[in-house]
Amino acid sequence: MLSFIDGSVTHIAPEGRVTVKCGDFGFIIDMVAREANSLAYGESVRVHTLPIISQQEGRVTCYGFLEEVERDIFTRLLRCPGIGPKVALALLEMGAARLLRAIEEEQAATLTSTPGVGAKTAQRIVLELKGKFREMLGRLPDAAVPLAPQAEVTQALVGLGFRENEVLSALATLGKEGVSMATTPVEELLRLVLERLRRQ
Numbered sequence: 001m002l003s004f005i006d007g008s009v010t011h012i013a014p015e016g017r018v019t020v021k022c023g024d025f026g027f028i029i030d031m032v033a034r035e036a037n038s039l040a041y042g043e044s045v046r047v048h049t050l051p052i053i054s055q056q057e058g059r060v061t062c063y064g065f066l067e068e069v070e071r072d073i074f075t076r077l078l079r080c081p082g083i084g085p086k087v088a089l090a091l092l093e094m095g096a097a098r099l100l101r102a103i104e105e106e107q108a109a110t111l112t113s114t115p116g117v118g119a120k121t122a123q124r125i126v127l128e129l130k131g132k133f134r135e136m137l138g139r140l141p142d143a144a145v146p147l148a149p150q151a152e153v154t155q156a157l158v159g160l161g162f163r164e165n166e167v168l169s170a171l172a173t174l175g176k177e178g179v180s181m182a183t184t185p186v187e188e189l190l191r192l193v194l195e196r197l198r199r200q
Helices: 068-077 085-092 096-104 119-129 149-159 164-176 186-199
Strands: 004-012 017-022 025-031 044-054 059-065
Touching (some): 004 025, 044 068, 059 085, 085 096, 096 119, 119 164, 164 186
Antiparallel strands (some): 004 044, 044 059
16 A cells, blocks of 8 residues: 655645655645645655545545544544545544544534534544544644634533534534634624524
8 A cells, every 4th residue: 555655746736636746756645625735836745645446436546644643533534434535634624633632522513614514424423433533632742722612612502401413503504604613703603503593
């Protein structure tokens, strides 16, 4: 298996597809867009890779990560039913440490900020993967990063008697409507979720 590629960056697409030149070959690699866009043309880089064969399309896609631990997280995410490579990459956009803390602390609300992850999928990820990332979490330097505001909102509303799946569903709907889960203050997010819950 292709474990890593050392080379220079020759192309970067906004969605996270990068071309790395190694010798006389250019490798097309799908990466977390946040990481891909942090690279520079001509930069020497080591990308930890995982080639995956698509049974439907009959082609190989090479997924890559700047840190080996992120590839390990990606691989484990794929073992969760219903999680494919695109969703796994999207989950890693929030940052590996934040993602793992959300899973380990059962903060499904944090996961619903990811495109393609609704309330049921988020709860399934927590159920299937909680406890399986503890060793990896210790390998991440930013493991102390706080959880996203939607996690605080969920805790507060569940404490007031709302069901978690109702809150997660409301948060997911707000995200689809363009409300930023990363930048909206907790107080404002709480108000918006309460308004939506009262209309249900």
